[in-house]
Amino acid sequence: MLIKNGTVVTMNKKREIIKADILIEGNIIKEIRPNIDIQDDKVIDATGKAVIPGLIQTHIHLTQTLFRGQADDLELLDWLKLRIWPLEGGHTPESNYLSAKLGIAELIKGGTTSIIDMETVHHTDSAIEAIYETGFRAVTGKCMMDYGTEVPSTLMENAEDSINESVELLKKWHNKGNGRIKYAFAPRFVVSCTEDLLLRVRDLAKEYDVMIHTHASENRGEIEFVEKDRGMRNIIYLHKLGMTGEKLILAHCIWLDDEEMRILSDTGTKISHCPSSNLKLASGIAKIPELIDMGANVSIAADGAPCNNNLDAFTEMRMAALIQKARLLSPTAMPAMKVFELATINGAKAMCMKDKLGSIEVGKIADIAIVNLNKLHNAPNEEVDIISQLVYSAKAEDVETTIIDGKIVMKDRKLTTIDEKALLEDVNKIIKTQIDRAGVKK
Known part of the structure; x- marks a missing residue:
């Protein structure tokens, strides 16, 4: 595959932006330079x-995409207990498959x-x-929940x-699809886990070398709840259990004290x-600039469709920049380049x-998006x-072509591995059944 004449935002160490062609062989970027002259039947004019x-989003619930618009205007714990947990509990193999497919299509x-x-x-x-x-x-990974009176x-x-x-599940799926699929142990949170x-998750993650x-x-x-139930703050508790480290990813991290921020950075x-x-859940605003300044690795994500209500990385980037400027009353609190790093190399x-993703460099895997600005x-x-x-100004709809693992999964806004029309029909048919099964009609 050859991508010609694009403005390549490399995100390499020098953060170079160059006019160049990109040659892809198999799933690997083989060459980046102007005027690559080869005969190839897969040429994309950029x-x-x-x-x-x-773009990389590091906290998503594909299982919740089907429930978009079903849990609005609630704070987190009510959102979970009154709507999301019952809806998730009502999933069938078919509905969870369709929910994941809907999320993937949007992404x-x-x-x-x-x-x-x-x-x-x-x-x-x-x-x-x-x-x-x-x-x-x-x-x-499969969500894990074995504790709590309200689950x-x-x-x-x-x-x-x-x-x-x-x-x-790990043994069946880890590294499948040419390495596209990796397994991670996924205990929901301390509130719902013994x-x-x-x-045991800590030990198994080390044994299998997974996240x-x-x-x-x-x-x-x-x-x-965690302070009352476990006798200490959340991050301190996880650290005491020996779970912190480079193979642990924590979603949100809003309510941290100085000691917890230091633990996350140091580990x-x-x-x-x-x-x-x-x-949207009125949870708060995380101290992202401070965490980055301390050396923490921060990435970005949309979370789930019922608490967002979309899975748009461009919206998240813009929001990540603006909320910190307002919180710190500083226009340079989260500059554009730092935000774009969250969605690429930090992801x-x-x-x-x-060593494989996050930038357009020779030798890396060809995961690429072409954006019409x-x-x-x-x-x-x-x-x-x-x-x-x-x-600040681009939108998800500006993406014209998406390539994953060297294969085109969207060309000229048309999905190539998903029948979009049939998918929309299927999810609209099944949602009433799912609400009835969960018993959460408004």
Whole structure:
């Protein structure tokens, strides 16, 4: 495959932006330079367009995409207990498959090529099947929940069953799809997990050399519960259990004290920032500039469709920049380049794939998005900082072509691995059944 005449936003160490062609062989970027002259039947003309690394979102719930608009205007714990947990508990293999496929379709159309995903307790196999079939890239895992008086019976499990099912899924799916699919253990959060489960997850993640993906310090009620139930603050507790480190990614991390921020920075624990979700659930605003200044690795994500309500990385980048400027009353609190790093190279680090993803460089995997910035909402398109355009004015709909693992999954806004019309029909048919099954009619 040859991408010709694009403005390549490399995100290499020098942050070079160059006019060049990109030659892809198999799934690897083989050459980047102007005027590559070869005969190839797969030539994409990117004249006047930005060619960017595929965007990476590091905290997504594909299992929740089907429930968009079903849990609005609630704070986190009510959102979970009254709506999301019952809805997740009502999933069937078919509905979870369709939910994942819907999320993947939206992500691809917005230039996102990789995610870290947390599924629900049951039917994870169906969701991973959707990831596999569509050619998407994901670190994913079954949600684990074995504790709590308010967890519905449809989601409550015992630790042994949770561990056994997780290990079976890991053995089936880890590194499948030419390495596109990675498995991660996914205990939901301390509130819904026993200490025994967390300790066993810690040990199994080390044994299998995989990541752990969980939530932490998102909501003040959550913080209060953990302090009362475990006798210490969230991050301190996870650190005491020996879970912190480069293979742990924590979503949100809003309500941190200085000691917790230092622990995350010193241990190399990954943080996924979800600005729109944090605002919509009234959870708060994370101290992202301070964490970055301390050396923490921060990436970005949309979270789930019911708390956002979209999976658009461009919206998240713009939001991540603006909320910190207002919080700190400083226009330079989160400049455009720093924000774009969250969605590219920092995302690759969060996935433990910094040597393979996150930038357009020779030898890296060809996960690429081609963005048409020649639109009214981006104009004028001359004498302007392209990174600023991408962060402040670009939209998901500006992405024209998406390439994952060297394969075109969207060309000229048309999905190539998903029948968009049929998918929309299927999800609209099934949603009423799912609401009825969950018993959460408004």
